[in-house]
Amino acid sequence: MFLEIKDLSVKIENKKILNELNLNINKGEVHAIMGPNGSGKSTLANVLAGKEDYEIINGKINFKDNDLFDLNIEERAQEGMFLAFQYPVEIPGVNITPFLHSAINSKKKRMNEAEIDNLSFAKLLKSKASDLGISIDMLKRSVNTGFSGGEKKRYEILQMSILNPDLAILDETDSGLDIDALKIVTDGVNKLKTKDNSFLIITHYQKLLDYIQPDHVHIMVNGSIVKSGGSEIAAEIEKDGFQKFQ
């Protein structure tokens, strides 16, 4: 199994957010999780990425034959986990080029692969950026600093395409995007998709799923997955909302 989440219960400040959650993802699959606000979707994304604010009270997560809880945030990233943030944070003064260059090389180091030199990296960054309609000017700015919501999301997808993760988690990447930006972002995801990597797409709206075809759709309510199925479920939600699951 590629990613296996078993009976996961998590709390934060004495409030239980995830409750006996189970989810399996195989290589090459695209999963979508839908749910109302406050159902625990973002918590799941952050627990997978390793954010330290949460207390794990029960359960196990297996990722590429590792016990995920043995790995810290950066080790998980280096193992090929990528989280596209809902609200990417600004880092003033830090340029994307050295930032991502260090990031990709830390991953190479863990995989015992040769590091990428400056020139090859600059070329890679330029070509990926132009694929996503990101201007050279934008690459000269500090990470996320002064970016619009849409620019930030495109930047996340740029980073994802450079780091080429095994598992990409998209946390409400569609929120705050107009249709054009949404299309650029989803095109980026579709281009990246292969039989060897997997996606976990967290969304509130069904709209995103018009552009990315998930293999599995899960409904999450009150910290548990209450229903799983194919893309027909998304249509059901679009029509009736989450109410009948609550």
Next chain:
Amino acid sequence: MNSETLNTLDTYSKNKYKYGFVTEIDDERPKKGLNEDTIKFISLKKNEPVWMLEWRLKAYSKWKKMKEPKWANLSFPEIDYQDIYYYSAPKGFEKKPKDLSEVDPKLIETYNKLGIPLEEQKVLAGVAVDVVFDSVSVATTYKGELEKLGIIFCSIGEAIQKHPDLIKKYLGSVIPPGDHSFSALNSAVFTDGSFVYIPVGVKCPMELSTYFRINAENTGQFERTLIIADKGSYVSYLEGCTAPKRDDNQLHAANVELIALEDAEIKYSTVQNWYPGDENGKGGIYNFVTKRGLCAGKNSKISWTQVETGSAITWKYPSCILKGDNSIGEFYSVAITNNFQQADTGTKMTHIGKNTKSKIISKGISLGNSQNTYRGEVSFLRKAEKARNYTQCDSLLVGNQCGAHTVPYIDSKNNTAVIEHEASTSKINEDQLYYCRQRGLSHEEAVSLIVNGFCKQVLQELPMEFAVEAQKLVSISLEGSVG
């Protein structure tokens, strides 16, 4: 702040100081303590003319009546001026050696270890270096090449011998010996330092640099630097400093005077990395430094850039007196304090001439139990028509035990003055760290990246040859990784 952050902070606080070694070398010192005999000893050792000795003694008599300035946000035990050696020279330096074959190999070895090779062929390309070990200048590189352009770059001791007219005219003209107790002290006992004169219309083709090293124990270092840029000339100058690890505090009280005549520009950069003391606050250099530049002529410019990472105490306010019309003063500063370091640093911009402009960019980073204060004074005198100042002070706190303070004074006697002041204080943001680590960077790499980003505006002002070094130094001051 979560536990991992605290762990990483803990490793920072065990920050290793890689320049902490001592060179075993015979040195020559007078008796401890400060009195007229000490000053006569120094003056005699330096073979100085009588007028210089008299100048020193006059400063000494002023110093005796003065008290240390106490307004800074610093606390330290009383300095016992009678428990300090005021002169220390490696033996055999009665006369400055003519070439390196006359220099003790141990000394050359010391500078190799510090990354400052003295052999010219190995010297940083395009940088001329004057090297001061304790109280004497041991080597000045590229001298011949500079002489062809009429540039004088030598130790101040040599300048007193060879260029008495320039010394008499300018020494103490920007920082009068009686300015305050540390300037009086320096004027009385200064031992060595660099002297630069750039003739009319000459753009100095290379970076000039002085490297200061304190080696001997219980010794104060009192260097004096004087830079004169004549009409229409340009010079960029950099100083670097290190000292061995010692349990006792050592006093360093330097004076630096800059004079820019009409249309001249001086760019002065400092990378200060004196021994900061250990993680419990034991030892370290007391760095009481007076730096002042005079934009004497029209359209002149003086720019100070400093990266302050060392010293137990830093008391330092590189200032500009903007006397010439249209003259420009700039101050770019990064001050990092860790463990029990204390820094009270900033600048003074005094606008006298018309259309004078000044710009202050200060970045303070506090870690551990340290205290970091920005103190600045911007004043506009009556005749400073249409003068402008822009000030930006940003403080970054890493951890919960440190402090950041900002003390800006503004005084305007001319109502056409335009003053802008921006200040911010922030803590290193857990969300930023999380973001960086999610991309695969370690916690330390992430902190170093964020802090370097925070300082970027200042670091990019450094001469290119040193910007990379300074960036590394910033990272080292944060990390425990370099031993």
